[in-house]
Amino acid sequence: MKEEFIEWARNNGWDVAEDHDKAELPDHIKERYTIPETWYEFIARISLFQNHDVTKWFLTPREYKNDLNEGFRWNEYELESLEWCDDPEPIKAFWDRYMPIFRSVEGEYSYYAIDTVTGNVVNGFEPEYEESTVVAENFESFLKKIMFGEIVL
Numbered sequence: 001m002k003e004e005f006i007e008w009a010r011n012n013g014w015d016v017a018e019d020h021d022k023a024e025l026p027d028h029i030k031e032r033y034t035i036p037e038t039w040y041e042f043i044a045r046i047s048l049f050q051n052h053d054v055t056k057w058f059l060t061p062r063e064y065k066n067d068l069n070e071g072f073r074w075n076e077y078e079l080e081s082l083e084w085c086d087d088p089e090p091i092k093a094f095w096d097r098y099m100p101i102f103r104s105v106e107g108e109y110s111y112y113a114i115d116t117v118t119g120n121v122v123n124g125f126e127p128e129y130e131e132s133t134v135v136a137e138n139f140e141s142f143l144k145k146i147m148f149g150e151i152v153l
Contacts, residue, residue: 008146056103078095110124
């Protein structure tokens with residue numbers, strides 16, 4: 001499935017860079033989330049997966065590191081929500097369960113995330129990022145729906 005999706009992406013205007021070595025996720029990610037194996041096998045050898053305009057991208061292991069000085073932090077939407085909320089607990093609880101895997105800053109800010117309890121993939125938008133909708137029952141189904149045009153990135 002990975003090779004098919006990468007081929008589809010390249011044929012549809014996405015820039016994808018693959019590594020030979022499997023990248024480790026930072027400890028703070030492994031401690032916070034139960035890592036979905038299908039997703040990790042997909043992303044572990046990818047160092048870049050973005051559209052040509054760099055307005056949409058899959059988060060790679062590199063982007064989950066806290067030391068990025070440019071662009072958006074991996075948990076940018078969570079941090080935005082925490083900045084404007086009255087009660088941080090529901091926000092933290094949501095993001096402790098839903099691991100962001102894709103981000104778009106084209107037009108309305110949005111994301112896709114994996115529910116680390118059920119495996120579902122959800123989609124959410126600004127300004128209420130935590131109001132999400134299930135779009136696929138698992139990561140592989142998510143990729144298939146993208147390739148078949150049922151989900152437009």
